[in-house]
Amino acid sequence: MNAFYDPLSAVYPFPPKPAQLSAEEKSYYRAKIKHLLKARDAVMVAHYYTDPEIQQLAEETGGCISDSLEMAKFGAKHPASTLLVAGVRFMGETAKILSPEKTILMPTLQAECSLDLGCPIDEFNAFCDAHPERTVVVYANTSAAVKARADWVVTSSIAVELIEHLDSLGEKIIWAPDRHLGHYVQKQTGADVLCWQGACIVHDEFRTQSLVRMKGLYPDAAVLVHPESPQAIVELADAVGSTSQLINAAKNLPHAQLIVATDRGIFWKMQQAVPDKILLEAPTAGEGATCRNCAHCPWMAMNGLKAIADGLETGGARHEILVDEELRKGALIPLNRMLDFAATLRP
Known part of the structure; x- marks a missing residue:
C-alpha cells in the first residue's frame, strides 16, 4: 500500500444527528413526499440500513428496499424518470452508472461511507500500480472512480463465488476496500488475495467477548453475521x-431467537420476514461504555423525511448525483462483468 496513506488511521467526522420530528411533522413530510414523487415522475429506493420509517415509505410508494446493487438494478428497470436514492453517496453513483438517462436525487450528498472514504482514488491507483500482475476486484461500497479502476466489481452476496472463479483461472487478486470481507473471502477460497486495509465503522465495532457473553445469555439463539x-x-x-442473505437465513434457520451482527436498520425487513422470532442486536464496543455508532451507520441516519422532501422539491447541486461520462463508462465495464457472472450462478 502507499506508504503515505493508512485507511485504518483515518478519522471520519461523524455528521450531526437529524433533528427529531414530531408526529405532525412526520405526517406532513410523508404526504409531501408522496405528492412530490408523483409530480416528479420519481420512484424511491431505500437501503436496508435506513431507518424503518424510510423503508416503509419506499414500500408504500411502489419503490424498493434492498442492498445497494439491487437498488440500482430496480431503478434501471423502473419506468420512472427520476430515482430518489435513500442511502449513501456511492449508492447514488451506482444508480447513475446504470441509469445515465435518469435524474438521480439523494436526500443529501453528504451521506458518505467509511469504506468509500477510506479508499481514495489516487492512493488506490498507486496501490494497484505497485501490483500490476494482480486482478483488481472492488466491493460495491466504493466511488465511481475506484470502480472504473477495477477489473471486477463485486457484492458480498457473490464475493466467494467470484474469487473462487478467478482463483480457478490462476489469477492473483487485489481486494478493496474492506479487509474483513477480503480476509473472509480468502479464507473461504484459499485464493491469493492482497487486501486494501479499509473497514466499515459499523461492522468493525462488534466485539468477540461481548458476543460470547450474549450467546451464554441466549444459548438457543442463532448468530447471523x-x-x-x-x-x-x-x-x-x-x-x-x-x-438479503441474512434475511433469508433468518427465515430458514429453525431458531426462535436470532442475534444479528449487522446494522440494526435491517431489523425492520427481517422482522417482517420472521414475525414470530425474537431479534437481538449483537453487542458493539458501546456495551457498558461509549460507542461511535452503536450498530447504526450515522450517514444512513441522514436520510430523514425532511431531507427526502427537500431533495425531491429542490434537486440541484445539493441533491443530484452527477458522474463524469468517461468515468461512468469505465465503471460500467466491471459492473456489467459482475452482473453477467452473477447471471451464471444458481438462484
Whole structure:
C-alpha cells in the first residue's frame, strides 16, 4: 500500500444527528413526499440500513428496499424518470452508472461511507500500480472512480463465488476496500488475495467477548453475521452473508431467537420476514461504555423525511448525483462483468 496513506488511521467526522420530528411533522413530510414523487415522475429506493420509517415509505410508494446493487438494478428497470436514492453517496453513483438517462436525487450528498472514504482514488491507483500482475476486484461500497479502476466489481452476496472463479483461472487478486470481507473471502477460497486495509465503522465495532457473553445469555439463539465483521465474529456465526442473505437465513434457520451482527436498520425487513422470532442486536464496543455508532451507520441516519422532501422539491447541486461520462463508462465495464457472472450462478 502507499506508504503515505493508512485507511485504518483515518478519522471520519461523524455528521450531526437529524433533528427529531414530531408526529405532525412526520405526517406532513410523508404526504409531501408522496405528492412530490408523483409530480416528479420519481420512484424511491431505500437501503436496508435506513431507518424503518424510510423503508416503509419506499414500500408504500411502489419503490424498493434492498442492498445497494439491487437498488440500482430496480431503478434501471423502473419506468420512472427520476430515482430518489435513500442511502449513501456511492449508492447514488451506482444508480447513475446504470441509469445515465435518469435524474438521480439523494436526500443529501453528504451521506458518505467509511469504506468509500477510506479508499481514495489516487492512493488506490498507486496501490494497484505497485501490483500490476494482480486482478483488481472492488466491493460495491466504493466511488465511481475506484470502480472504473477495477477489473471486477463485486457484492458480498457473490464475493466467494467470484474469487473462487478467478482463483480457478490462476489469477492473483487485489481486494478493496474492506479487509474483513477480503480476509473472509480468502479464507473461504484459499485464493491469493492482497487486501486494501479499509473497514466499515459499523461492522468493525462488534466485539468477540461481548458476543460470547450474549450467546451464554441466549444459548438457543442463532448468530447471523455480515462478513464485513471481524474474523473472530464471523467464526461465532451460524449464518454469514449479505443483507438479503441474512434475511433469508433468518427465515430458514429453525431458531426462535436470532442475534444479528449487522446494522440494526435491517431489523425492520427481517422482522417482517420472521414475525414470530425474537431479534437481538449483537453487542458493539458501546456495551457498558461509549460507542461511535452503536450498530447504526450515522450517514444512513441522514436520510430523514425532511431531507427526502427537500431533495425531491429542490434537486440541484445539493441533491443530484452527477458522474463524469468517461468515468461512468469505465465503471460500467466491471459492473456489467459482475452482473453477467452473477447471471451464471444458481438462484
